[in-house]
Amino acid sequence: MLTFADAETAYDYFVESYGDGLPVVLPTAQRVDDLLRACGRDPNDVLGAIFPSGTRATVRDVAVNAVMAGLPSAAFSIALAAVEAATDPTFNLNGIQSTTHHAAPLIIVSGPLAAHAGMNAAGNALGQGNRANLTIGRTLRLVMMNVGGGRPGETDMSVQGSPAKTGFAYAERLDLLAWPSLAQRQTGRADSTTVTLFAAEGPHMLGDHRSATADRLLQNFAETMRAPGSTNSCAPGDMVLAICPQHAAILARDDFTPETIARELFERARNPLGFLEGLGEFDETRTRRFASAYGDPNDPQTRVPVIARPESLIVTVTGGTTGGFSTVVPTWPASTHVFRIVRGNA
Amino acid sequence: MIELHDPRGSPETPSVRIATRPKSLYGLTIGLLENGKENADALIDRTAELLTERGATIVRARKPSFSRPAPTDVIDSLAHCAAVIAAHGG
Numbered sequence: 510m511l512t513f514a515d516a517e518t519a520y521d522y523f524v525e526s527y528g529d530g531l532p533v534v535l536p537t538a539q540r541v542d543d544l545l546r547a548c549g550r551d552p553n554d555v556l557g558a559i560f561p562s563g564t565r566a567t568v569r570d571v572a573v574n575a576v577m578a579g580l581p582s583a584a585f586s587i588a589l590a591a592v593e594a595a596t597d598p599t600f601n602l603n604g605i606q607s608t609t610h611h612a613a614p615l616i617i618v619s620g621p622l623a624a625h626a627g628m629n630a631a632g633n634a635l636g637q638g639n640r641a642n643l644t645i646g647r648t649l650r651l652v653m654m655n656v657g658g659g660r661p662g663e664t665d666m667s668v669q670g671s672p673a674k675t676g677f678a679y680a681e682r683l684d685l686l687a688w689p690s691l692a693q694r695q696t697g698r699a700d701s702t703t704v705t706l707f708a709a710e711g712p713h714m715l716g717d718h719r720s721a722t723a724d725r726l727l728q729n730f731a732e733t734m735r736a737p738g739s740t741n742s743c744a745p746g747d748m749v750l751a752i753c754p755q756h757a758a759i760l761a762r763d764d765f766t767p768e769t770i771a772r773e774l775f776e777r778a779r780n781p782l783g784f785l786e787g788l789g790e791f792d793e794t795r796t797r798r799f800a801s802a803y804g805d806p807n808d809p810q811t812r813v814p815v816i817a818r819p820e821s822l823i824v825t826v827t828g829g830t831t832g833g834f835s836t837v838v839p840t841w842p843a844s845t846h847v848f849r850i851v852r853g854n855a
Numbered sequence: 856m857i858e859l860h861d862p863r864g865s866p867e868t869p870s871v872r873i874a875t876r877p878k879s880l881y882g883l884t885i886g887l888l889e890n891g892k893e894n895a896d897a898l899i900d901r902t903a904e905l906l907t908e909r910g911a912t913i914v915r916a917r918k919p920s921f922s923r924p925a926p927t928d929v930i931d932s933l934a935h936c937a938a939v940i941a942a943h944g945g
Contacts, residue, residue: 510858519857527862536860570864577862604922655862843922
């Protein structure tokens with residue numbers, strides 16, 4: 510425990526030394542205990558090492574940072590699953606914490622516990638106005654900063670960062686889904702809730718109010734996905750597609766499923782090698798090595814996809830019903846997405 | 856007075872012994888690991904030349920991704936070296 514002369518001194522110290530730039534809630538024993546009681550897990554359970562410090566985060570450590578973030582207790586099991594997922598070596602948290610790229614962890618929550626936690630999956634699903642959405646992402650960020658030691662100007666070398674680095678979480682909208690949820694596809698169970706962790710660049714809008722067919726809609730998706738600038742363009746990796754309900758309805762009506770959407774976009778969202786050669790992210794050795802998986806690495810006509818394989822595209826549905834605005838989120842390809850099942854709160 | 860939890864958790868500081876430094880490179884096997892970024896190979900090429908002139912035997916390796924830790928097979932290929940130098944291009 511840390512001791513301070515008074516609450517005001519403690520507050521200033523916490524905001525300055527352990528904060529992300531926003532005000533924090535002070536982690537008193539009472540507040541932390543309340544959160545721990547709500548989850549029913551042993552506070553000393555170790556979730557995994559948070560790099561670059563390598564400090565092993567316990568359930569209690571996450572609770573302390575969750576209190577600071579203002580996390581509602583009903584969302585604590587989601588935050589725990591997100592921290593647990595972040596320690597998976599496949600996710601490469603050490604790289605995300607220290608890269609010069611914009612990379613930030615995006616937490617996608619799919620399944621019934623998202624609503625239980627109070628998450629909003631309707632209008633502004635990726636925006637402001639909902640405490641659970643905002644503080645789940647913020648909790649992971651504070652764990653990364655305080656337990657993991659990832660601090661701007663010290664170990665976090667991101668050139669510009671992105672607004673997603675403050676905290677980026679959204680929930681899949683289940684009530685309008687025409688196909689199995691992401692969690693169901695991951696676990697085979699309709700009642701399970703998962704968090705999927707993804708190394709996100711900033712989100713980019715896919716506005717389309719004209720396409721009446723899936724064919725044309727997917728072509729517009731593909732054109733946006735293959736835009737130069739993202740690291741995906743010259744280094745195929747994962748990508749997230751957050752489809753709005755209006756677009757999802759068109760795709761479902763034309764008999765598309767998440768699997769066929771991914772297969773179609775894997776084929777369509779490609780750039781010819783000759784075009785990539787002129788891009789700033791082109792690397793003579795690496796890009797040609799990636800290209801060799803899809804054709805002749807010296808043929809300018811070889812079409813290089815932005816997603817490494819169909820399974821690299823994470824297809825989700827979220828948002829309101831008032832327009833045709835979906836979102837694509839490119840990645841930092843040195844990370845591969847991971848998921849964990851959320852254990853229900855006691 | 857107010858008592859608060861420390862949000863940094865409980866950092867452990869395991870003691871790690873630093874490898875003994877060789878007194879001379881002559882006759883030793885030296886590993887050279889490229890991180891895979893641009894120009895790392897140029898740095899390694901020249902380092903290899905200089906070390907060879909001093910009687911060292913060179914083993915070279917390259918990380919497949921500069922942003923991920925070196926995979927086990929790459930580390931294993933350098934395990935028999937007396938010392939390893941990592942070069943970071945950029």
